[in-house]
Amino acid sequence: MVDLATLATLAIAGLASLFMAWAIGAGSSGSTPFAPAVGANAISVMRAGLVVGILGFLGAVLQGANVTEAVGNDLVGGVAITATAAIVGLLTAAALVAVGVFAGYPIATAFTVTGAVVGVGLALGGDPAWAKYREIAALWVATPFVGGGTAYLTARLLREERVPERLLTAGLAGVVGALVVNIGFAALGPEGGQGSIAGALTREFLALSPPAMGAIGVRVAVTVALALLAATALHYDTGRDPEAGQRHFLLVLGGLVAFSAGGSQVGLAIGPLVPLLDEGLSIPLSAVLVGGGLGLLAGSWTGAPRMIKALAQDYSNLGPRRSIAALIPSFAIAQIAVAFGIPVSFNEIIVSAIVGSGYAAGGAGVSTRKMAYTVLAWVGSLALALGVGYGAFLAVDTVV
Template sequence: MPASLPILVGAGLVSLFVAWAIGAGSSGSTPFAPAVGADSITIFHAVVLAGIISFVGAVLQGGAITETVGTGLVDGVSPTPLLGFLSLATAGTFVAFGVVTGYPISTAFSVSGAVTGAGVALGGAVNWEVYRTILLTWTLAPFAVGLIAYLTAEALWHFEEPNSLPVLSAVLGALLPHLRLGFLGDGGASMAAVAPTPAGSPVSGGVLLTVGLALALAALVRYDSTHHPERSEDRFLIALGCLVAFSAGGSQVAFAIGPLLPLLDGSIPLRWVLAGGGLGLVAGTWTGAPRMIRAMGTEYADLGTYRSIAALLPAFVLTQGAVLFGIPISFTQAIVSAISGSGYVAGMASVSERKLGWTAVGWVGSFVGAFAVGFAAFTLVG
């Protein structure tokens, strides 16, 4: 049903608040936290870069997960203005609490819990077909990402320079053409999918683009590693942080605008809604992210440059996989698991297991608590 103007305005303001909280506690802090921990970039420069690049990611990739968050979690009900307002208000409160306390409360868990709790109170049923995929991803992702980060850090530790970074850059170059972009195709496609095949070529345009970009990046990084070894590692880490910031914006903005989008009923183009959410991410990153960057970059594990690279790579791959399939993923969970996995290369003493334990409690508690509060709020008010 159409939203009344006061409810719509209120939901829009709460949506901006959630976007601010996400920028301060997730998309703004996690991409460059390992680089700050490795002393490759200052907190000020990390905050500026994260804000700008996460905005670009929100606009170009943010639509992929929005539908799942807005309408895919609960069956049997139609979204209402009050449902969207209460869901966003509940989730934003949980995420903001994490920003204030220094513990990264998961936006994905908070928003999903709040939307589901309020939807069940409205009379709907949990969409278990969607939730089975989500819960499986949330459960397995920390172990998979942590293991890949650990193995990558071990390989970088023993692999002679100047070969290690070019190999990783080739992997990234092969992945980049396959990122889902909202302005390509019908509702989103990758550059590899739309790349034209040259006339008479036995190889598709997508394959040529993938191989060409992989070789070009490998050659560029090899040159940099050979001629500027003292700075090449830092530059690679910062570039990887930019890719992660882009992914963070694309995957996390949906949690700010997903519950709001059904209320607009197509009256505002999705790209403009994504841009509004992206501006909220920028505001949160520039005003609230330094505290979380400091916490995540130094308190979870003692990271060097190589271990930081090993932490960001699997987080980037996991996030882009979630965007590709429209799965609401906990970006904070992914990056914390990756940081911890790479940190274990230096030994158990370099990883704060107490901090990890309380963070895991916060993840589970945020979903359960947001569900309970969302259910209670809609029951009382609705």
């Protein structure tokens, strides 16, 4: 039986989580996925905010468990995040993200939430989770180089006159298709787990008639077949109208990145609540994911257009080719983060890819000054969130 004081504290923690979800939806997960598409004039700012909100909600429900559990349980060892600590951490991070939204600078949500949760966890007397920190740092450091480098190379290939653009674009669609059919979804996995489209089809084929090639061979064959289907569909589309085909591909990529953003970013909002779910309430994680997804949806619809405009117009003047080049590595990196349960900044992913694709055209439209301020904001937000979270929890704990 939960007493009224505990119930009230948990309710406040839930509201803080919803506020964090709104701030994320208005900032990174709501603005970054469709920023390249808006920059390429493939979709309007307001329509992008509407679509990204719906897809982000679906991603949160179907893919949000891994990062949510990592943020809730893996950032600090030896202690469990209390309701008071969750409130302090979430409000600290949300305030910093909200300042970034209204100032027009993309504060890295993953940096602020990770710093705040680690800060309050250490203030509780927890131990640093060095193994997890190394895993997180490796992805954070690699993202600008891998994402930006891949976007640069892809954009250069798309601009290469000796390479047939229609065939290359279809090949990229095949690569994206292969990734899509192998990412995890809660609806396709066992109870409490995730499964992929390729995995589900492989199981069906094996159940009908076990082939000589074995499970791995069947999965490879399924993946190749579906990838060829995606490539053929885009090849046909671009054959009818090259510009329309590029826009359609760009919008599909934006949708995939928006879906991935929901799966990753919802954990930053509701992860600190995970240790509280067993405190006599027995609330299933799936229900909390739905609540977090609704928070992202509200943020995307109410606050994202401002940041979409900032990213689409201030960082690089993008065309369809460079936008496609930016979104493909963004989708891949996001899904790696979701699979391994690593909190990752979508601002870092998208901005790095936008800059990489922009430099493929000689750096046209890339604002070096804006990028320098953005990087400083990322680093500063991590340090500031950790320090403020640590100090704020000690102060609140002393008073309470």
